[in-house]
Amino acid sequence: xxxxxFDIAHLLAGGLVLISLMLLYQDRxxxxxxxxxxxxxxxxxxxAWQAYVQNAPHLYLTAGIALSVKAVIIPLALxxxxxxLGIHREIETAINVGPTMLAGLGLIALSMVVVLRVTSEADMxxxxxxxxxxxxxxxxxxxxxxxxxxxxxxxxxxxxxNGLILAATGAKGMPFVVEISVxxxxxxxxxxxxxxLFRIRERFDSVDLEAMDEFRGEAx
Numbered sequence: 001x002x003x004x005x006f007d008i009a010h011l012l013a014g015g016l017v018l019i020s021l022m023l024l025y026q027d028r029x030x031x032x033x034x035x036x037x038x039x040x041x042x043x044x045x046x047x048a049w050q051a052y053v054q055n056a057p058h059l060y061l062t063a064g065i066a067l068s069v070k071a072v073i074i075p076l077a078l079x080x081x082x083x084x085l086g087i088h089r090e091i092e093t094a095i096n097v098g099p100t101m102l103a104g105l106g107l108i109a110l111s112m113v114v115v116l117r118v119t120s121e122a123d124m125x126x127x128x129x130x131x132x133x134x135x136x137x138x139x140x141x142x143x144x145x146x147x148x149x150x151x152x153x154x155x156x157x158x159x160x161x162n163g164l165i166l167a168a169t170g171a172k173g174m175p176f177v178v179e180i181s182v183x184x185x186x187x188x189x190x191x192x193x194x195x196x197l198f199r200i201r202e203r204f205d206s207v208d209l210e211a212m213d214e215f216r217g218e219a220x
Contacts, residue, residue: 005053006128009170012046013132016166017108020139023159024104027091029082029151033075036155040070043162050129050169059169066165070158082151092148100146104139111135129170136163 019039026032044067051059093100115131140160144153 005049008049009046009053010128012042012049013129013166013170015042016046016162017132017135017139020136020143020159020163021101021104023155024100024139024143024146025097027093027097029091029149030079032091032152032155033078033082036159037071037075039159039162040066040075043166044071046166047169062165062169066162070162074158078151078154091152093146094148095146100142104142107138107142108135111138126170130167133163133167133170136160136166139163 016039019035019042022035023032023039026035044063047059047066048063051057051063095103111134112131115134116127119127119130137160140156140158140163143156143159147153147156
């Protein structure tokens with residue numbers, strides 16, 4: 001049973017890392033949102049499995065929040081936003097996809113080396129999940145840095161937060177009150193970001209950050 005628990009947890013956490021790489025590869029907003037919904041779905045499976053392995057029923061509620069809010073509600077709402085903004089187009093990147101993917105692979109390798117060395121005395125299941133979680137966090141940061149489109153940067157931020165949830169559940173979970181506050185914080189931030197994107201569109205007629213920088217330069 002221990003080997004089965006490890007193998008399934010390893011598969012699900014590794015799937016999150018793979019989907020994070022898929023997020024970096026996407027060049028259209030609709031495909032990006034589909035990949036993020038898939039990442040949230042796999043996250044909910046991973047958290048549910050940790051709930052079973054750790055005998056921690058409260059994590060099932062966390063898995064339900066991840067499934068309903070991140071895999072369904074947020075992607076649907078973001079699709080509505082991009083329809084309202086009329087931004088069905090390719091995602092602008094600061095760095096080409098090839099170098100970005102290579103950087104992503106380097107960050108994954110770095111995460112594995114750092115976490116596995118630092119946590120050599122910890123439980124193997126927790127070590128693996130923490131290593132994968134750090135990979136997801138760093139890939140989310142990379143996505144935020146290499147994407148010029150504001151919507152894709154929002155997705156990068158939420159992907160980063162998925163990595164934090166994976167880390168928390170892999171390390172024997174965090175108090176459910178904290179998980180609820182994190183979930184609602186993400187929802188509130190999402191609502192604010194949605195309003196912000198509409199304001200950007202009204203002001204600059206674009207959500208491309210480079211265009212905003214150019215506008216700011218012209219203003220000076």
